[in-house]
Amino acid sequence: MTVGSQGPLPVHEVFTPAAIESGGTLFLQNCAFCHGKDAGGGETGPDLTRSKLVRTDSKGELIGEVVKNGRLEKGMPRFNLPEGDVTSLVAFVHSQQDKALSQTGVRKGVDDSDLQTGDVNAGKAYFNGPGTCAKCHSATGDLAGVAARFQGLKLEEQMLYPRDAKSKVTVTTGDGKVLSGKLEYLDEFTVALVDADGIYHSWPVVQVRHKVDAPAKAHVELFDKYTDADIHNLMAYLQTLR
Template sequence: MNAACQFSLLVFNGDDYSTSGSPLKFRPLLNFSGTDTPRLVFQTDLMRSVVVLRDRYGTEIGSYLRKGHPTQSKFPSTNFTPAEVQELSHFLKDLVNQTLRSTYQIQNVLTGEPKAGAAYFNGDGKCSTCHSPAGDLAGIGKKYDPPTLQQRFLLPRRSLPVTVTVTSPSGPAVSGELVQMDDFNVSLRDSSGEYHSWKRTPGLTIVKNDPLAAHVELLDKYTDKNIHDVVTYLETLK
């Protein structure tokens, strides 16, 4: 058993080694000693772990483990390889997602302060740059229940496509809906439906417009208080 798998087993259900059953915060963990004898203990709710929720391919979990966090298997957390950290990250994300789809009971999310939410909406969050309580958000508090409101606030559905304008050194600017863009190529489909593609050379100018870019950037800036305050404020817009 490699280190990541051994560590991952610590969060398996003690009865059947599966991820079914009770919510994560009540899930018994297996503590493997030198003889691999299981011992049941209880641990922190992974659904509320900032490290787990903000982790992307081991970025947060790896940093956490490199500080020497003690594991119940007694395996030194500093000895995890990058591949094992990423494996553990995928496992924990899958465990959280399975719980969200099954037994996890959403508690009251309206724990913030409406006035603080309004201040963030109109201030640091810059939400009012694109949204208005009297416009697109009018009545949103009675349109969605609080958990759905929070989900749509954090991860809004895409209603407008990502567009891009490409200008080559020898030709006019071409604009349209982005089809694909990577380190080597960029392609789009213009308003007439015609497909255009370019190699990304030093002289090529690309201007990308993503309507949800501000929301994506805020995901790494929100505090828990910001989130709860804004959701509580939005719920008052009835």
């Protein structure tokens, strides 16, 4: 069944762009792994843009219920999120469905076979150029062998939203020295990093200033810029990094 083939759209409330945007970030963190980055379905979760439940939800009364209670026996976990976050997620899911419905027939998303359709050279050019990937990555450095570490959709997921990525932290010490590296440890008392030479440094939080930079954030921001073609080309290129 295709949803939305009849009847006026949307049937739901109007959501603010801010709610949709923050919902998108939350969706990436919590839901994209199963439902796909655009809610179009993933390895284990159904396509929410075609969901009848989403279609008939007005302002979260149905979606929110599923998110809060889960369907544990069917593989949908339960989320204990603040009410405001649930509202944002609802806004995002609706916006994705609207988008999908308004471009009927154009299905965003990837199948394993899609991963082979990109153009390696175009991917490389995007990586070094407009994608700005080369600002933080090197094909012969940190990303060397990435295609051996992750395959297929896992590689794509890792590219779109790196899991377990270490945050970066910059610490300014009392005497004005600035150090940065991978955040190793942070609680209310201690901040610790490992610098580019692999050396571990730690300080009492009260004695330094520190600024944490979550790497996934850069990826989330890039996310909106990729077209499907960019993703396919990047994937083709990354798959050459073995």
